[in-house]
Amino acid sequence: MKTYKIACIPGDGIGKEVVPAGEAVLRALAAKSGKFNFEFESFGWGGDWYRAHGEMMPKNGNDLIKDKDAILFGSAGDPHIPDHITLWGLRLKICQGFDQYANVRPTRILPGIDAPLKRCTPADLDWVIVRENSEGEYAGVGGRVHQGHAIEVATDVSMMTRVGVERVIRYAFELARSRPRKQLTVVTKSNAQRHAMVMWDEIAVEVSKDFPDVKWDKELVDAMTARMVNKPRTIDTVVATNLHADVLSDLAAALAGSLGIAPTANIDPSRRFPSMFEPIHGSAFDIMGKGLANPIGTFWSCVMMLEHLGEPEAAKKLMAVIESVTADTSLHTGDLGGKATMDQVTQAVIARL
Ligand code: NAD
Numbered sequence: 001m002k003t004y005k006i007a008c009i010p011g012d013g014i015g016k017e018v019v020p021a022g023e024a025v026l027r028a029l030a031a032k033s034g035k036f037n038f039e040f041e042s043f044g045w046g047g048d049w050y051r052a053h054g055e056m057m058p059k060n061g062n063d064l065i066k067d068k069d070a071i072l073f074g075s076a077g078d079p080h081i082p083d084h085i086t087l088w089g090l091r092l093k094i095c096q097g098f099d100q101y102a103n104v105r106p107t108r109i110l111p112g113i114d115a116p117l118k119r120c121t122p123a124d125l126d127w128v129i130v131r132e133n134s135e136g137e138y139a140g141v142g143g144r145v146h147q148g149h150a151i152e153v154a155t156d157v158s159m160m161t162r163v164g165v166e167r168v169i170r171y172a173f174e175l176a177r178s179r180p181r182k183q184l185t186v187v188t189k190s191n192a193q194r195h196a197m198v199m200w201d202e203i204a205v206e207v208s209k210d211f212p213d214v215k216w217d218k219e220l221v222d223a224m225t226a227r228m229v230n231k232p233r234t235i236d237t238v239v240a241t242n243l244h245a246d247v248l249s250d251l252a253a254a255l256a257g258s259l260g261i262a263p264t265a266n267i268d269p270s271r272r273f274p275s276m277f278e279p280i281h282g283s284a285f286d287i288m289g290k291g292l293a294n295p296i297g298t299f300w301s302c303v304m305m306l307e308h309l310g311e312p313e314a315a316k317k318l319m320a321v322i323e324s325v326t327a328d329t330s331l332h333t334g335d336l337g338g339k340a341t342m343d344q345v346t347q348a349v350i351a352r353l
């Protein structure tokens, strides 16, 4: 029997609630499969760790988890610690340390979910956004000098490398090719940003030559927001920079019904390091500690983890159960307009497995 070693990092806020729920669902799935099991190890990194140790995770944190098969992550973000400290001290340290350069974010309208777009059926909205996850606007390059003085200067420099752009665009073309419609939209802003984004466009043209069977087009990021709302069915796979895809994927999640449903995978396609799976939402300060979080985003992230681990049957089974649960509106949490608690949704998924 194959045993998968999983690092669980709940982090902060509702991350501490939804990650144990995900763990319980994976345990139930493994028990039923009889073919594989999981060995979970949980790491209490995040805001509480910061208060106790002055850092979000230990300096050798990545060494402690580098031999795991995958990471299940909750959220980094604490109401009493500045967001740039929590994000850079934990999530980005893992993403960048493990070179998880492709952030894959599928969006679909699941059964039973009331999505806000008029004239949009579930068949019209089936997207995957690939977000560049290692450089660009979030490279961390920049600085502040003369803080607090009138002559203060601050910069955030977007760093785009040929290697970094090429590999993520190639990953997106390959993903587009693996989907039925074989269609990719490259999001850009090369009208206003006339250096790095122009290189981004040129590299897209170069890479596209290796994918003659993939139909592709280019869209400016601002126009892309309108296209997502007005013509969802013209979109299939999307690739965008770190910042652009960050924004577009929250829009995608909202258009599909709720931020609480959307999953994501931070993938190191070379498989040198473990990849990390997480719901796209944050710590949700307004509902944390109340047992009201929607755990579906975490469960769908577990589906992506199973696919990555090479367990497609188990992944399909869990996704089918998730869809049967969303189809039952009495199992909708507050973000979907329902009254169900996280525990009720989790227990329903486990029972149906
Ligand atoms: P958020 O995703 O935490 O919350 C936005 C809104 O969506 C809130 O009203 C929240 O209640 C609701 N929501 C989110 N997930 C939900 C769920 N599973 N079920 C039901 N409702 C849900 O975003 P925010 O308020 O911008 O950020 C809060 C904190 O989280 C900040 O510190 C931010 O930096 C952090 N954050 C972390 C990550 C991450 O670690 N990946 C991602 C986004 C935000």
Ligand code: MN
Pocket (backbone or CB within 6 Å): 246, 247, 250
């Ligand atoms: Mn985001």
